[in-house]
Amino acid sequence: MNLIYQFISLFTEDNLIVKNLNSKEDLYKASINYDINNYKNPDYESFLETFTSICEILDSYTLDLTFTTMNKNNDTTYVELNDKIFSSFSTNTKYLDDLYENIIKNKFEMISKDEFIRLEININKPMELESINRIFFFNSFIDSLSKKDLKYILVNSPIYNSLNYKKHIIFLIDEDITPFFSQNIYFLHDKKNLENISSLDLDYEHIVNNYKRNCHFINSNLNITPYTFKLIKRSQNEKINEIFDKLTTMISLIYISNYSELDGENILKVYINGYKLIEGMIDYCHSPKLPSSYFDIFEWVYRNEHIEEKLELARQIISLDYKENLYDINDKSLASIESNYLIYLKENVDSYISLKNQITEDILKLSLESRDIIKDFSSNFKNTFLANLSFVFTILILNIVSETSKPTNIFNRDLSILYLIIVIVSFLYLIFSIINTKKDLEHYNSTFNNLKELYSGLLSKDDLENTFNNSILTSDTEYIKKRIQFYSVFWLLTIIISLVGLYFLSQWFATEVSNTITYIKKL
Structure with missing residues (x-):
């Protein structure tokens, strides 16, 4: 208690x-x-x-x-x-x-x-880094933190602004809470929890030095990094999670932008010079939830070596994806950046765009070619249907001209057998067409996957999956199956109607059907 x-x-x-x-x-x-x-x-x-x-x-x-x-x-x-x-x-x-x-x-x-x-x-409470600092009323502390403006946290606060990659704030909370922490800020209920904290293995000095060489935050000499507020273990209190997430994203933007500055107490302005110069603005207090993609981009850029090249590539892609505001950036942006990095360096951005356009054309061409499967099947159906219809009309016309047959016996024995052969061939052709269509579909799926495999060496895994979206393959396959199913049912109906018509137009066929039914009943 x-x-x-x-x-x-x-x-x-x-x-x-x-x-x-x-x-x-x-x-x-x-x-x-x-x-x-x-x-x-x-x-x-x-x-x-x-x-x-x-x-x-x-x-x-x-x-x-x-x-x-x-x-x-x-x-x-x-x-x-x-x-x-x-x-x-x-x-x-x-x-x-x-x-x-x-x-x-x-x-x-x-x-x-x-x-x-x-x-x-x-x-x-005199606040001290690297020592135990008590929080007596946790919810009141969170309320107070939520009311602090961005300028206070990033510029004016002697505590937060004194944090660097070597220093920590340790809060011991006089309430029973589940411990949560970032790389530099710990919230604990018991001092013993310090033994269970696992920090990230990062070269902070390398990150900060590269930031200072490539970015400029006009208001202060920023010492903290996005990792300062990035929660390694999240709190059960969503309000403080939201505060830390927002600060993480905004500091990530500062680490990505060419220039950034605070306009007033809470508005962060960023300037990113990529394919085009973009000027973005985020209100710390009133903006909706910021996309976490900025932290992911920051982390990718400042990981390991070639930071300047990766930072330039990130700015290029962000400027391409930017439409109206900074919320246009999403997970696909990072995938594009990673793919662009595989092609390597900023002078190859045009090659990346050209490559994406070529892939889009190949996928569209393949999708259009898949429609030929339906055309071939429908053409087979039309040919057999017209052949069947032509034979029937020819017999009917000959009977009308000769006026020798009764309406119930237009088809004599020989013509009935010939027509039965035509109907059986039509049915077999239906089976053949269905089997052949399945083979064509398998070939289409194989071609799609081969095309995907072909470009796997040029695109990152995520970008490859986003570009060769399986929903395209699924959509085309389902459409083809539904059309083939429609034509198959219609084809089968024409065969059944042909047999029913022959029953009424051929006395011989009607007698044979009756005899067959009688024989079956006796078995």
Whole structure:
């Protein structure tokens, strides 16, 4: 339990202390006030134990404590029993005994029902790097941090601005939280958690030196990096996650841009000179969530060697992807940058664009060629259908001219057999066409994958997947299958209709069908 809450609970029966208290906290000061309505005299042993525990954690901190009695009916009239009972806690037992007997026990137990005690606590915290810094009210600290402007964090804060790759801030939180941390800032509940922190293996000096050679932040000589706020282990509190994510992205932009500056307190302006000069602006307080791609680009650029070349390539691609604002940049931008780097150096950006255009043309050509599979199948169907129809009309015309056959016996035995052969051949041709279409589809899939494999040496893995999107292959394949299915059903229907027509137009065929059915029934 938070020791401050524990201290307050000594004087009240209220079970909603956390809900009813008013607390504030930033890097340098924590304060709290709480109105004690249901006052009770604390147990001496508990009083002594709690005070001693608070003294132990305060270390170099100073604490001011004020008890004030106030009238419930008129807040403007009150009696202040003791203005700042003490400053700088002492573990002197006699001092605590006097405090308990003369102030706490003797005076406060005489409070009437119409009065209450207002308890005010102010803690002054000298912040130090590489030492333990306490946070007493975690949510209040987050609220305070969320209200700080960007200029304060990046320029004016002596603590954040003093951070560099060699220094750390360690916060010990007087509440039970799951530890979370970045490369330079740790939030812990127990000092023992320090043993479990794993930092990244980075050459910070190499990163900062390259940044200073290639980028310029007009407002200050920036020492922190995006890794300063990039959470290695995230918090269970989403609000502080959002603050750290936003700071990580904005510092990443500073590390990518040619020039950057703060316009006022919260607006970051960046200038990126790539294929074209772009001027972007982000409001730290009011802009929507920034794309994390900027940190990914920063990390790729400043990893290992050839930082200047990679930074130039990144600026080229960002300027190409930039349309209206800095939110146009996404994961595909990094994939394009990596692919461009494989082609190597800025003079080959044109080659990369030409390559992407060539790939697009090849994919489009292959997609158009896939439509020939449908054309071939539909052509086969039309040919067999027209042949079938021509034969039937020829027989009908001959019978009309000769006027020798009855309507129920237009097809004699020989013609019926010939027509049956035509229908059977049509069915076999349908089967053949379906099999052949499947082979063509397999060939199309194989050609698509071969084309993808062909360009795998020129594009990065992510860019290759984005360019040769499997949805293109799936879409074409599904479309072909649906069209083939449609023609197959229609083709099969024409065969069935042909047999039904022959049954009614050929007495011989009708007799043979009847005899066959009778024979089957006898089996």
